[in-house]
Amino acid sequence: MRRTLLTLILMICMGSMLYAQKDTVHVQGFYEAGFVEGTLNDAIADVRANGDLNNTVFKLTPYEVYVLSSKIFMGFGENLEIVGPKPGSTQESALPQIVWTDEEIDRAYIIQTYGDVVMKNVWVVGASFSGTQLGTSITFEDSLAQNDTERGYFDGVIFDYFGIGSEGSGTVSVKADHFTGIFKNCYFRNGADDHFQYYGRAVSFPYQSANFHYDSLLFENTTFSNLSRIVMMEGNEYGSNIHLNHVTLINSVEWVIQSGWLENMSITNSIFVNPYMFGPRVLDICDDGQDYNDYLDGDCVDGEPGTPGGALVQDIVAVDSLGFEVDFTDQDRQIYIGNNVYYYEDYMETWFSECGWCTERIQNRESDELHLPSPAIGENAMAFYDSVDSEGNKVFQTMNIGEFYSDPVDFVTPPTNQDSMLTFVEFKWGVGSDLIWAYNLNETLKQKWPLSDNLAYNNATYKTAAWGGYPLGDLNWFPTEKADWEANQRDKDWETIDNWLTTGTADGVINSVEDPNTLPTGFALDQNYPNPFNPTTQIAYTVPEASNITLKVYNSLGQEVQNLFEGNRSAGRYEVTFNASGLSSGVYYYRLEAKEAGVSLTRKLTLIK
Numbered sequence: 001m002r003r004t005l006l007t008l009i010l011m012i013c014m015g016s017m018l019y020a021q022k023d024t025v026h027v028q029g030f031y032e033a034g035f036v037e038g039t040l041n042d043a044i045a046d047v048r049a050n051g052d053l054n055n056t057v058f059k060l061t062p063y064e065v066y067v068l069s070s071k072i073f074m075g076f077g078e079n080l081e082i083v084g085p086k087p088g089s090t091q092e093s094a095l096p097q098i099v100w101t102d103e104e105i106d107r108a109y110i111i112q113t114y115g116d117v118v119m120k121n122v123w124v125v126g127a128s129f130s131g132t133q134l135g136t137s138i139t140f141e142d143s144l145a146q147n148d149t150e151r152g153y154f155d156g157v158i159f160d161y162f163g164i165g166s167e168g169s170g171t172v173s174v175k176a177d178h179f180t181g182i183f184k185n186c187y188f189r190n191g192a193d194d195h196f197q198y199y200g201r202a203v204s205f206p207y208q209s210a211n212f213h214y215d216s217l218l219f220e221n222t223t224f225s226n227l228s229r230i231v232m233m234e235g236n237e238y239g240s241n242i243h244l245n246h247v248t249l250i251n252s253v254e255w256v257i258q259s260g261w262l263e264n265m266s267i268t269n270s271i272f273v274n275p276y277m278f279g280p281r282v283l284d285i286c287d288d289g290q291d292y293n294d295y296l297d298g299d300c301v302d303g304e305p306g307t308p309g310g311a312l313v314q315d316i317v318a319v320d321s322l323g324f325e326v327d328f329t330d331q332d333r334q335i336y337i338g339n340n341v342y343y344y345e346d347y348m349e350t351w352f353s354e355c356g357w358c359t360e361r362i363q364n365r366e367s368d369e370l371h372l373p374s375p376a377i378g379e380n381a382m383a384f385y386d387s388v389d390s391e392g393n394k395v396f397q398t399m400n401i402g403e404f405y406s407d408p409v410d411f412v413t414p415p416t417n418q419d420s421m422l423t424f425v426e427f428k429w430g431v432g433s434d435l436i437w438a439y440n441l442n443e444t445l446k447q448k449w450p451l452s453d454n455l456a457y458n459n460a461t462y463k464t465a466a467w468g469g470y471p472l473g474d475l476n477w478f479p480t481e482k483a484d485w486e487a488n489q490r491d492k493d494w495e496t497i498d499n500w501l502t503t504g505t506a507d508g509v510i511n512s513v514e515d516p517n518t519l520p521t522g523f524a525l526d527q528n529y530p531n532p533f534n535p536t537t538q539i540a541y542t543v544p545e546a547s548n549i550t551l552k553v554y555n556s557l558g559q560e561v562q563n564l565f566e567g568n569r570s571a572g573r574y575e576v577t578f579n580a581s582g583l584s585s586g587v588y589y590y591r592l593e594a595k596e597a598g599v600s601l602t603r604k605l606t607l608i609k
Contacts, residue, residue, distance in 0.1 A: 032061060037068075063094040063096070073111075074111065075114055075115070091449050094447055094448075098110065109137060113139070113141065116150065117152045118154075119157050136166055137167075137172065139172075142177065149176075151181075152180070154184070159188045161191075163192070169204045172202065173205070180216045183219045189223075190441065192436060199228035200227045203217060215606060216241035223476070224250075228253040229252065236324050238262055239265075240262070241265075248455050248477070257313045259317065260317040261317055264335065268467075268493070269339050276373075292362065316384050318384070334500075335400070337376075337400075339472075340403075340404055341406070341407075342406065352371055358426075397504040407461070413453060439453070454477065463478075523542060523592065524542035525601040526541065534580075536580070541575075551563075551591070556588070583607060588605050
């Protein structure tokens, strides 16, 4: 069975970091140590001094608090692993919390790392011990000169009460040109602050940064509540391999993924309730002179209500309009969004036109300023995905949008302070006042366990609507079904996702018939698969006529590291295996040359060990 790219990446990260045999250091918490702050800082410093950091797991105590006295700094080549016991159903089994000291020190970075980080069964709060929210982040950095890949693996982590992160970033801030992030069984909770519309984000580049890149982001069985976005990208930056499978989101201020500067993406088997509450305005959708009534009558945007940008992904930007160079074309892009729940709750949809500020706009004949619910996929994006050539054939076979469900899920206990949330949204539409709208924040500050949030749901249809007959959304809310899914369905999910991304079909069979006698019309060099890889990957290329060619791999300094083929090839399509077992992690380049034909084609590949 073919392994998907994301499954491979997950196995690499888990195998190289989480499951390595390491020594264990038990760290006392604030109360165990007699009301002492900095116990985790001190434990890490002691191990570093002995040179054993990469060979150590720091184990925390359940229902304890670890008060940071300074940031945790990891230099080049230093890796950090922090774990807590798996929580139970009693207060004493609560996840250990990591919080900041109340001292007025530099608290921008909870962790600032130039290496890899593993965290498991930990509750990280973006606030001080007394509950003051801070602009703080877990930040991954690298050096462009070293060309390293930074990796974060988070399993069973609650990221709570993080507003906008340090440097205008997110809970996890990426200042690296190669970053791989794995988030399994996590809960990004109450990413709500009072800073206009740029609120807490799960993963983000810093504000107005450039040249950083997500190599891959995987969110699996993870929940998001009361935040701005899951993923954010600024201009001059983009992400590859952004994948959401079995996630649940409720109450997002803006787009789930911003923006359309992306290469490959999938969103599957997931639930999105009240996404993009800020919403586009009528004047963004309708022509000059049109108003809210024209929108309701379907007279905007060529007669169909809609918006150029959708709530799940802000938009899709064509490669030639990105404004910066990338090593892929529009034809190389792989996007699949399908089998998801998407809707606004009735009270939220009503609020768009019946809030106090909204009724004033209507009374003052300024209804073009009203904000509106957004479709999952905007019209411009759909037009791009569904592009056809002059003969009516789909242009982008590996960009597809599947089914959406719109019936309410009926959560058991949704994490929504409805009155304060609606007031907050109205403030943002109108007067711009600030309001903290987090859900039951007192539970966070008192470390209450279990939390009152319960995003299990009562919709019987959705309980079997995911692939394989499992519940949609984060399966941690359905533990029995989750265990069965992990044993019997998980690999099948990623195989299906891989099929959609590589062939545009669920079963991996391309529904077209090609003439076997048709010869290629030009030289072509395909993107290697998988990418990133360890230690082998496949490289396919096409030769249109008998030619003398070379296919070689080079490092980032332009030095040849492997000759894959050199000699004569007749017209046809070929595939070769590149084995990089003797090379170190990093970015390499492979080049197909046919000098007599004046052809030189180059692509980039990434080795992760």
